[in-house]
Amino acid sequence: MNVFVKTPTPAFLNDILDVVRVFEGRPVEASHDQAAYAIVHTEETNAEKRTVQVQLAENEHAYAFQKEGAVSSDPLVDKRLHKRLLKQCVFEVCLARYQVSPPWGSLTGIRPTRLMYMAMDDGMTIEEAEAFLRSDFHVSEEKSSLLSEIIRTQAKIPPQAQGEIDLYCGIPFCVSRCAYCSFLSGVVGDGKLLAPYVDALLCEIQAVTRLLHDRNLRVRAFYMGGGTPTSLPAPMLSRVLDALAPLTDGAREKTCEAGRPDTIDREKLRLLSAHGIGRISVNPQTMHDETLSLIGRRHTVQDTLRAFALAREEGFRDINMDLIAGLPGENETMFERSCEEIERLSPESLTVHTLAIKHASLLHLWEAKLPDGDMAARMVRRGREAAAAMGMKPYYLYRQKYMAGNLENTAYALPGCESLYNIGMMEETADVVAVGAGAISKRVNTKTGKILRAPNVSDIGEYISRVPEMTKRKEALLDAEI
């Protein structure tokens, strides 16, 4: 869909469109051609305040909204206040035009917890921050209370200590590609890239071991993700884990995203166990074979049940499972059945995702089969109930563009089974050194909010040939002032 936008601050054009996307639930572009309507933004600013006016004009209808806000002498803070005020005004005219109230109101960012933390940093209590989100950003009571619950859980989890760092190792291969996948992930295919990739990874791991050792840094939480790390054949997985051992021995938490149940076997589980990895994911996404086939996952429900039972047999007592609400062809009864199956298995953590479709082609392909936003919302609520029934509490949440019903992904865990690594990543509160194609190392100044990043190249072939350069990037990051 196209919208004509006139604004004196073109730098905020995407922020304006982001608000429209919340209401449309599909890609929206700025264009003169075939525009559904026009949004015109004007404003006046003086030393004390800024006044923003937004008008939405569509044929003979026009909706206008004006709001005053504070200005700041700090350019970064002022930019944030400016953007927030503009988005609130765009939200109000869209609210009038679309006549629906999105659950997250005018919030379009990935991390809604951040706004709540900022309000609390400004001196509000958690209850006041929750009320602020409802009154100023139209966040629903259901979602603002979910944020409060998450923040209360996170308050009990110790942050990264001085001298600690988290370690990420990326294995960007999967046995087949899920149709909705937005991750960097190659398909294993004929397997030709696996051995050179593992060789390159081992070189990078060796270099990182030296970098951390020289700086007296020890790994707090280790996370092996991807892709699907267990899509590597056992001997290769073993080489990678052996190489990582000097770094991960003594880590407080070790996770492997085993993910695809069809890649899990006893030999790999024993390898993980032997390397002290106690936390794994076995991800069903749904407990319906017809949906699994539609979304391009090459496993069955039976594979999930078998992999879960095997993991239990092998002594894994910290298993995460993922479910996706809003999958094509699914209705509430089907989602209910998936929840019941998960409750029966009783994992230690459950992540309830909402389907996000980033590729317009998929949307066209599936449009008729997708549950509507209200149904997706009821599914997400059912997922929350399932987690509560198993004794879990929500502990992090993030949002993506084009999620069904403008909802969210929420992770739930039994007390004590919350993933330190995931909290650090989602809240951007932890330093991370990351190895593998597309992996991003990061340093965070939690006092100023400043973040420095050193990304590895994403292309697997490029990565294999440029490992020394990736190491240099990390070295510069670790030695940078922050």
Ligand code: SF4
């Ligand atoms: S398992 Fe995950 S990383 Fe692999 S294709 Fe599916 S969504 Fe992408």
